[in-house]
Each structure stands twice: as structure tokens, then as C-alpha cells.
Amino acid sequence: MVSSSVFSPSYPTRSTTFLESLRRQGTTDDHIDDTGPNGSRHSPPQAAVPLKVIVVGAGLGGLATAIALLRRGHSVTILEQASALGEVGAGIQIPSNSNRILLSWGLGSYLEGKAVEPEGMTFRRWENGKPIGYTKLVPEFRQNFGSPYYVVHRAHFHDAMHKLALQLGVHIEVASRVVSFNAEEAKVEVAGGKTYSGDLVVAANGLKSMARKVILSGREKPPSRTGYAAYRATVDVETMRSDPELCWLLEKPSLNIWIGEDRHVMTYTIAGGKSFNMVLSHVDHSDPTTWNENRNTLEDMRNYFKGWDPCLTKIISMIDKAMKWPLLSGSKVDRWVAPSTKLIMIGDAAHAMVPYMSQGAAMAVEDGAALGEILSTVESRDQIPHALKVFERVRMERSSQMQEASLLNGKIWHFADGAEQEARDESMRAEVEGRHFVASANQWSDPVTQWWAYGYNAEEEVLKAWKASLTDPKPLSNGVHSML
């Protein structure tokens, strides 16, 4: 369930100040009171202690971890259960905080002609598409955060990461489903009995990771249902372009999001502008195990958005295939590193989140980058357990705040028409009218949230924490002392 403190976030933001003014007026409802950028490659210093690392899972998180480690001279084997590598046929946003890292690794050349850089993101009123919020991405995000904000087809993103990992010398074994983790010996066994061992095992095996239970010494902490679900779909751009009522949406690359009571639709073009990607989300408390039996997916999806902006419903009527996904959020766990310090988890395995900040994969990329950085900074093997605890502390804080920010959007966007919705729209009005503002309910625009989300440098932050931990003797979580 959504945390009751969702409207009192622990991260820096002014996205909820519109509610404070409502509270002051006494008009708020009780339920809301429930308190290198630019593609340059550089050769980074090589690790003093090169490690042999086994990464489980070749998703975006596993590939990012492999790339970050390979660049610094570690050797990496990835074990992937699928018989061929790939991603689902949908889009993904690559926000500046992760794109800065990826481009500095040299991913840009593999994304050429595939990634789209949207000019901005427009929040639209559900019933008529009227702009109610706006974030200008170009050139602001490049200028302020040192990297463009991209949207891309997942398959293209995954393929680019795969190629870069191969170029750096990764060894990937497909059709290799890990069936057991030996945390004491940094060893795993795959179906069929073959075993692999190294200095460290990184579990990047997604939401249903079985490594989590091993790391938590047998405790079950599966991600929890949030009451949100999403349909993912794409529409052919040429069909839209030939419709005079829709072609304006394709004039410039942009993100458009329609928001209304309990529902929203996020859209953008992918595949170099050839495909129109849609994520249609709604509140849904039904049991996801029953969804497969449902033959009326398209009809249900259309019904959720009946009466919405005619432009939007017209696009929805063009969808001929959609997938419905439950949106889960990772449960709070007290560690990502097994007591042996030979097995750790990252990405969705550690911190799944609802996609309402478009940051799940970005957090996995940041995890990989931070791990690569800290493991390449240690000067001796005895420092590794300590380095992993510093990594865990820094990344847990960052990703749990992003989980919070994502859930908060699920509240801010889904107000029914009324006092909160009006105050929210009023708080975003200045950005639509191009006036100066200091706070916004739009977390892409709110200046404080923006710097926290997109200005974050995962490599620098973990390094700072590492250096501080060498001079500050205060204990880290689970009793490890920072002075070695």
C-alpha cells in the first residue's frame, strides 16, 4: 500500500507546497492530509584490486553494472535466464541523471538515430487536453544537468548497452537460469547443475529476485502491490500523422501526459520518431493473477478513458494490442549486501518502483555506476566489505527517496476535480505561461526536486561518502565500523 507519509516526502522538493497553502486555508480533504557529458569517452583509472564478478541478469541494471566494472578493469560474466537477450516492445525515458553516466561511457554512438530528445513535457487536463503544466527540457536539461533527456525504444536501449558491454569484453551466458545462490562462497548454480564463482555476485535479476531472500537471511520481502496498474502500447506514427486532429502532436518531439481522477496517460515518440509510445495507468486493486484470463483488455482499457480528451481517446482507439502490468514498489529492506559481503543486489531486485518518475532503470544505472566507482577505488581486498556497506547506504537512501517521489506523483496526478486539483493546476500555471516560479506540483519542473533528481551524480556521491567514511569512525548500518 502507498505509505501514509506520501505527502511529506523526505527528499528535497517544493512539489507539495500547493497543499500547504490549502491546509492554511483549511480547504484540503482529510485523505491528502495523511501525511561528461555530451558523449565524450574517457579512460578512467583502473582498479587497484581487479575483481572477478558474476552478474545475474542481463537487464538494463545488469548490463550497466557490467559496463561500469569492465571499464575499470574488472572481469565480468553475466548469467541470463532468457535464451536470447532483449527487452519488451515499449518505450523508456532516459533522464539526464542516468544519461550523463551512459554518454560518458560512450553509449551515445550506439543510440544514434534511435534516441529522441523531446523538447519538453506538457501536462494536460484530462477532459480537453488543455496544457496545465510544462517542463522545458531543451536546452535547459543539457545546460543545467550536463546531459540531454532522451526517450528511446527499450529494445534499442538494451541493444546499445549489450553492444557496449561486448566491446568492453563482457562474457554473457544466455539460457542460464540461476537456481541457487551461495552467499558465503560468491557462487551460483544454474539450471542443469553448472556452477560459477567469483569474488562477488551481483544479483540484478529484477522484481522477483530470489537473491533477496538469501541476502535477507531467509526473510521474504517481496515488492508490494501499490493499487496501480498500467497498459503499455504503441501506435503507428504514420496513421496518426494522416489524421488532421492528431498530427499536431507529432510536429515536435515531446512528452505529453494527460492527468485526471485515478488515471493518467504518458506519451512520447520512440524509434527515432517512428512509433508513438503510451503508458496508460489507472488505480486497480484487482488480483493480477486473474488478468491473464481477461480477453477484454482493449475494451477495458478504452473504458477507463471514456469521456477523456477526444484527441486522446482517438489515439487510444488506434491501439490494437496492449499489455497490462501491475505496478509494484519494493518493500523496505535493511540490507542489499549479504552478511558474507560476497553477494549484493541492485536494480529492481533491490528497489522496484512505480514508473511515475520514469526513474526505475535510471536508478539501476546509477547503482551500477556507483558500484563500479567504489570497487575501483579500494586499495586492498580488506576494504571491499566496507566499500560495499558505503555503497549500500548511499544507494539505499537515493533509491528509496525516488520510490517515494514516484508514489507521490501517483497522488498529485490523480486528484478528482476539486480543491486539490485546482490548487495543483494553479501551482503549475506559471510554467505554462512562461513566468518565473519557485515551486511546482510538477516534479520535473519544481526547481528543488529537479536538482535533486537530475543534478545527482551517482559516481561523485558514492566517492564522497567513501572518503568521508575513511575519516569518520561512526558505525555504518549492521554494525560495520567505517574505520578499518
Ligand SMILES: Cc1cc2nc3c(=O)[nH]c(=O)nc-3n(C[C@H](O)[C@H](O)[C@H](O)COP(=O)(O)OP(=O)(O)OC[C@H]3O[C@@H](n4cnc5c(N)ncnc54)[C@H](O)[C@@H]3O)c2cc1C
Ligand atoms: C510501465 C513501465 C514504464 C517504465 N518506464 C521507465 C522509464 O521511463 N524510465 C526508467 O528509468 N524506468 C522505467 N521503468 C522501470 C524499468 O523498466 C525498470 O526499473 C528496469 O527495467 C529494471 O531493470 P533491472 O535490470 O533491475 O531488472 P529487469 O529488467 O527485470 O532485468 C532482470 C533480468 O534478470 C533476468 N533474470 C531473472 N531471474 C533470473 C535468474 N534466476 N537467472 C538468470 N537471469 C535471471 C531476467 O530475465 C532479466 O533479463 C518502467 C517500468 C514500467 C513497468
